[in-house]
């Protein structure tokens with residue numbers, strides 16, 4: 001049930017459960033099964049089906065004839081668009097979850113109602129009176145024989161087929177047989193794979209997909225999740241769980257770095273043109289800025305090819321993380337995801353902050369450029385962590401940039417509770433005057449040419465750091 005809920009959540013559909021039995025189980029096996037009273041299961045069915053407009057029902061453990069009858073009665077009273085039957089009889093651990101007494105009602109009453117039935121090899125054999133299934137050819141015959149029992153579609157899962165490099169499932173829709181292959185993933189973390197596959201198919205059907213497409217997408221999801229969590233170690237038994245919510249994790253660093261406003265104190269923003277002119281690589285430039293005291297780094301690489309940008313970003317992420325310095329990517333959410341950077345800085349004509357947030361998740365750092373009070377008010381509502389505000393002074397680094405001056409900067413700061421970093425034309429000669437405006441949420445300055453158009457990046461950064469430190473001390 002927990003796998004069902006997670007699979008549906010991962011695939012973006014709402015799932016409600018009806019519990020037929022409570023089990024005591026872990027990665028070792030099933031230690032106990034406590035079957036719920038049939039009338040209480042009927043009550044749960046009614047609660048869910050009478051209230052929600054249920055599109056698809058997927059069944060799991062149906063441990064008694066009475067329980068199957070309750071299910072059939074309920075879906076006759078409250079018809080749904082599709083019924084997916086996962087004939088859970090034997091757990092992957094080998095534990096029997098539904099005895100042979102349920103077989104007749106499965107064959108005669110449940111399967112004829114099903115739009116899809118998804119037996120594994122043991123279950124297919126069980127349904128077929130102990131038929132030996134040892135090859136894909138056997139599975140093809142089994143799919144046809146089970147189809148004769150009445151379900152509209154059959155998926156015989158070949159994951160337990162011995163000695164094969166791939167995992168072939170056989171799908172039969174009454175007319176055509178399909179062999180659906182996927183890579184066999186070598187992992188102990190397969191607990192709940194059958195439930196997950198059936199729920200994922202149900203989820204895709206609920207979205208309106210045709211059966212074969214739903215099966216293919218669900219298989220791909222399971223394969224991706226198995227692969228993603230193949231090396232996890234949870235539990236001491238032979239069969240661990242897998243990671244349904246992989247999508248939430250792909251952009252996550254091992255230990256996400258919490259954003260602190262003080263990170264904005266000395267914000268180094270790279271420029272490939274400048275570094276090229278001085279004959280240094282992006283990585284050397286970033287190393288030097290950190291050595292000089294940069295408290296956050298942004299890779300603003302407008303001219304790099306995407307592949308080169310990702311490669312450079314990965315190296316810089318590893319440099320910054322080894323020094324405990326957060327690193328953001330300018331404009332490119334894709335590059336931030338691919339390089340597992342700490343976040344992204346976007347401007348008013350880049351991807352909207354709310355969309356960036358939905359793509360990056362709650363833990364990443366998002367900065368947004370604001371020149372006006374209105375933009376500053378929106379930044380917080382849309383989920384930004386900080387504001388970059390400028391150009392405080394004229395700059396040659398960004399063409400046609402509007403200068404808002406120190407007064408414009410103050411207005412932006414006052415309009416938002418978010419921390420603000422000033423940008424645009426700031427360097428050793430005027431950084432003090434910026435910090436002197438003495439607004440509590442102005443946390444620091446962001447600079448490009450003052451660092452990267454200098455011969456020695458680390459000493460330029462050190463000097464700017466010193467000036468900022470003095471400015472903050474006089475502020476106190």
Ligand SMILES: Cc1ncc(COP(=O)(O)OP(=O)(O)O)c(N)n1
Pocket residue numbers: 267269298300330331345346347348350367368369387388389398421423446
């Ligand atoms: C810290 C910081 N503030 C402002 C900007 C400017 O971002 P944007 O307006 O998107 O312009 P480009 O940098 O993309 O040219 C920034 N990059 N960093």
Ligand SMILES: Cc1nc(C(=O)O)sc1CCOP(=O)(O)O
Pocket residue numbers: 269369388389390391392394395396397398401402423424425426446447448449450
């Ligand atoms: C990237 C950028 N954004 C700005 C804005 O006003 O939003 S000004 C700017 C360029 C900043 O470079 P330098 O420190 O060399 O002036």
Ligand SMILES: [Mg+2]
Pocket residue numbers: 330331345346347350
């Ligand atoms: Mg931008």
